[in-house]
Amino acid sequence: MGADSPRGPRSLLSDMTEKQRRRARKACTELREATDRAGCPLPSLGVDAASVITGGVLVQLGGALPDVITRLAEVIRAGTAALAAGEPEGTVSRLWPPAVGELVVDTGADRVGEFRSEDDAGRWLLAPPAGGDPWAANPDAVRMAGPGDQVRAEAARATARSQKRVG
Incomplete structure (x- = not known):
């Protein structure tokens, strides 16, 4: 019982x-x-x-x-x-690219970025979540952002907002 x-x-x-x-x-x-x-x-x-x-x-x-x-x-x-294809969990597939603005991690550069677009060479253009210049990433080295990555991105955004108010 x-x-x-x-x-x-x-x-x-x-x-x-x-x-x-x-x-x-x-x-x-x-x-x-x-x-x-x-x-x-x-x-x-x-x-x-x-x-x-x-x-x-x-x-x-x-x-x-x-x-x-x-x-x-x-x-x-x-x-x-x-x-x-045996892709590891959290991998972004070329068959299913992220939506514009979605957070991903460029594991080659160890950077969190927002997906922007794909360039003519097939690389994905990612931008820092707090703003800044985009960079090109190899789609095979990009994974979905996990909870820790999302916290990092939100902290960067909050820091950028507070610096704009102060500066």
Whole structure:
């Protein structure tokens, strides 16, 4: 039996259901963040009610506009190709370049930058998050910015803003 709650003893099914609900909420959050980042948000994404028979909890994808679903299909195909090619997690694929303004890390230069465009030679132009001259990066040496990189970029932006106010 599960631990007692203020409403009385908890059943094994209620414990399992709560665990399923936590997993479903976490999965829902991860999918929402991924689809938002990929430019294909799913506004109706949510967690369904638990089954009274099994305690299972489903994530409902809900409805989305056709262009969002088309973008999602593109992202899945690009991700599948990247996985098949053995690209490490966090790698940006040439099949799926970042959106303009998206934070990435040029691992060759060890710099965080915002994606701007692609030049005629196939290199990606990145700009410092706090402003400054863009630089060309080899797309094979670029990865998605993680949470630490995003904090670094926001700190650089805040510093640049405060220096403009003071100077």
